[in-house]
Amino acid sequence: MQTLLKVENLTVSFFTQAGEVQAVRGVDFDIRQKETIAIVGESGCGKTVTVQTVMGLLSNPGRVKDGRILFRGEDLAKASRERLHALQGNEMSMIFQDPLTYLNPTMRVGRQIAEAYLQHNKATRDEAAARVLEIMRLVSFPSPERNMRAYPFQLSGGMRQRIMVAMALVCNPVVLFADEPTTALDVTIQAQIIELMNSLKSKIDTAIVLITHDMGVVANMAQRVYVMYAGRIVEHGAAQDVFENPRHPYTWGLLYSIPRLDAPGKGAMEFIPGTPPDLLCPPEGCAFAPRCKHAMNICAVRQPPKYTFGRAEHCAACWLYSEEAKKTYADVIEKRGNANG
Amino acid sequence: MADQVLFELKSVSKHFQVKNAGVLKAVNGVSLTIYKGETLGLVGESGCGKTTLGHTMVKLYKNDGGMITYKGRDIWDFNRRQNMNYHKNVQIIYQDPYASLNPLHVVRQSIAEGLEIHKLYKGKKRTERVMELLRMVGLNQEHANRFPHEFSGGQRQRIGIARALAVEPEIIICDEPVSALDVSIQAQIVNLIMRLQREIGLSYLFITHDLSLVKQISDRIAVMYLGAIVELAPAQSLYEHHYHPYTSALLSAIPIPDPEVEKKRKRIMLSGDVPNPINLGGGCSFRSRCPKAAKRCELECPQLKEITPGHFAACHFAE
Numbered sequence: 001m002q003t004l005l006k007v008e009n010l011t012v013s014f015f016t017q018a019g020e021v022q023a024v025r026g027v028d029f030d031i032r033q034k035e036t037i038a039i040v041g042e043s044g045c046g047k048t049v050t051v052q053t054v055m056g057l058l059s060n061p062g063r064v065k066d067g068r069i070l071f072r073g074e075d076l077a078k079a080s081r082e083r084l085h086a087l088q089g090n091e092m093s094m095i096f097q098d099p100l101t102y103l104n105p106t107m108r109v110g111r112q113i114a115e116a117y118l119q120h121n122k123a124t125r126d127e128a129a130a131r132v133l134e135i136m137r138l139v140s141f142p143s144p145e146r147n148m149r150a151y152p153f154q155l156s157g158g159m160r161q162r163i164m165v166a167m168a169l170v171c172n173p174v175v176l177f178a179d180e181p182t183t184a185l186d187v188t189i190q191a192q193i194i195e196l197m198n199s200l201k202s203k204i205d206t207a208i209v210l211i212t213h214d215m216g217v218v219a220n221m222a223q224r225v226y227v228m229y230a231g232r233i234v235e236h237g238a239a240q241d242v243f244e245n246p247r248h249p250y251t252w253g254l255l256y257s258i259p260r261l262d263a264p265g266k267g268a269m270e271f272i273p274g275t276p277p278d279l280l281c282p283p284e285g286c287a288f289a290p291r292c293k294h295a296m297n298i299c300a301v302r303q304p305p306k307y308t309f310g311r312a313e314h315c316a317a318c319w320l321y322s323e324e325a326k327k328t329y330a331d332v333i334e335k336r337g338n339a340n341g
Numbered sequence: 342m343a344d345q346v347l348f349e350l351k352s353v354s355k356h357f358q359v360k361n362a363g364v365l366k367a368v369n370g371v372s373l374t375i376y377k378g379e380t381l382g383l384v385g386e387s388g389c390g391k392t393t394l395g396h397t398m399v400k401l402y403k404n405d406g407g408m409i410t411y412k413g414r415d416i417w418d419f420n421r422r423q424n425m426n427y428h429k430n431v432q433i434i435y436q437d438p439y440a441s442l443n444p445l446h447v448v449r450q451s452i453a454e455g456l457e458i459h460k461l462y463k464g465k466k467r468t469e470r471v472m473e474l475l476r477m478v479g480l481n482q483e484h485a486n487r488f489p490h491e492f493s494g495g496q497r498q499r500i501g502i503a504r505a506l507a508v509e510p511e512i513i514i515c516d517e518p519v520s521a522l523d524v525s526i527q528a529q530i531v532n533l534i535m536r537l538q539r540e541i542g543l544s545y546l547f548i549t550h551d552l553s554l555v556k557q558i559s560d561r562i563a564v565m566y567l568g569a570i571v572e573l574a575p576a577q578s579l580y581e582h583h584y585h586p587y588t589s590a591l592l593s594a595i596p597i598p599d600p601e602v603e604k605k606r607k608r609i610m611l612s613g614d615v616p617n618p619i620n621l622g623g624g625c626s627f628r629s630r631c632p633k634a635a636k637r638c639e640l641e642c643p644q645l646k647e648i649t650p651g652h653f654a655a656c657h658f659a660e
Binding site for chain 1: 386387493495496523524525526527528529531532535536550551552553554556557558559560576577580590591592593594595596597598599600601602603608610611614615
């Protein structure tokens with residue numbers, strides 16, 4: 001499959017009064033045609049900054065220090081502002097967590113969708129209106145003719161998020177970034193939006209980059225998963241591999257510390273001790289080492305390299321998989337790395 | 342579970358008059374019992390009235406209808422002294438601890454405030470008690486003289502818990518205590534809440550929207566929809582058999598973090614959103630989204646009935 005977007009060694013820092021906050025510290029990922037990938041991590045791990053940078057939305061005091069963002073062969077890290085504007089909302093678009101913040105409260109939603117369309121396409125008002133109806137039907141509005149005349153406050157949370165999806169898709173983008181699209185919604189509405197986004201995959205060619213902290217949502221949508229911690233990708237691979245044979249201790253923590261509906265009843269939960277590191281002065285070695293049950297001496301001083309497992313695409317950056325440690329920790333790896341065991 | 346009843350709610354209602362719109366029945370005829378030493382999970386989506394119910398129980402609102410008794414006595418019949426005692430025994434923890442801590446007070450002051458009001462632990466003993474509380478919630482002595490902004494979200498929630506614990510309550514109403522926290526921190530706080538229950542025999546009313554979380558910690562679970570309890574059952578029983586279509590839909594809507602399991606699951610999709618709670622007519626409030634809705638549901642509001650011992654559901658079709 002064709003690679004649409006390839007991000008290499010992306011490094012982003014925020015130069016604040018307190019010092020340099022190293023939000024993204026060398027991230028690599030790629031996305032291919034028609035697939036859905038997920039970037040998973042907790043708040044402050046740099047997942048939002050990563051996609052904002054890719055979209056060209058990084059604002060002061062943030063700066064790209066290093067890395068390339070190859071979108072169909074063109075390096076967006078070096079692209080001009082005009083070029084980025086031409087891409088934003090057109091070939092790359094984005095939906096956000098809280099739709100109400102991003103919708104104009106004084107403008108009918110139909111007009112807002114049309115505005116996004118007219119920004120990048122030459123069309124008459126009637127043509128634009130027809131396109132709005134078409135896209136609103138695509139995102140399953142029960143009566144688009146009536147709904148397009150509504151103001152945002154007249155719509156429910158789920159409907160507003162559908163408007164955001166419609167706006168993002170109106171120009172047929174190549175890549176859609178969805179930043180926590182369901183976090184602000186109730187579970188029954190979340191299920192509707194997940195269902196909608198999955199059903200859209202069969203109708204349009206857009207690739208989706210899902211950003212979330214919810215492993216449950218990931219399991220429902222993504223083909224490939226990137227797990228991010230303290231500005232770095234610590235593990236990535238096919239969703240099946242990451243869920244069934246997670247390799248990085250942080251992924252173990254994430255997967256095993258969430259309450260599961262299909263787990264046996266009342267009882268203590270597994271947890272990750274401590275809190276994420278301060279990115280003003282990130283640790284020298286592995287950023288997860290201070291919270292890791294299996295940390296060794298080397299973890300505190302040296303950054304772990306990427307180790308590859310089985311199928312070429314499953315990688316984790318952890319010293320447990322170095323030749324020396326592998327034998328000593330064989331039982332840990334065996335036990336923790338098998339989600340069904 | 343000891344059989345001593347702490348709270349008894351009998352068809353409690355709280356209605357709000359909304360300007361130019363009508364009446365919002367936030368809580369509409371809720372009956373519940375909370376026993377000593379148990380955790381009762383109260384689950385529902387936003388706007389279902391779960392927080393209003395919690396606030397009514399700590400007397401932040403006065404219920405318009407029904408009766409709330411605490412250890413057999415109506416909570417609105419207390420004299421001044423009994424009322425103080427009630428407020429000491431019934432504590433509440435909120436979702437956003439930062440919003441409920443005074444930013445100008447150091448943690449020591451915030452925790453000691455309750456002790457001061459209730460005249461517990463004088464002088465040096467009080468300082469000792471604050472230190473003990475900090476230890477109990479997994480913080481240390483150095484934290485005592487810091488301000489709320491110096492803490493992370495998880496630590497602030499620990500302070501919120503210490504504050505509630507300070508006056509030795511019998512029950513804590515936990516209103517979404519972990520929803521604002523990251524997943525890795527959530528488990529820490531949930532474990533803390535459960536450990537404290539084992540150690541000092543607290544009871545909890547645990548209000549949340551997260552059905553998988555509530556399963557981890559509750560003895561019994563009540564599911565709420567538009568102001569009313571639609572299903573009430575022992576935790577295990579609820580997950581094995583659910584009789585109300587809303588509970589079934591809610592359970593099936595929760596994603597399980599395992600693609601293999603997810604592929605095999607059948608999902609019940611609810612159409613539409615929660616209807617506007619202002620001026621709801623008679624009949625079953627769930628009928629507009631219910632796959633089973635029939636003529637009867639429009640005319641008659643279903644009451645909670647016992648389906649199996651201890652397991653109640655409010656649906657005409659539950660059996």
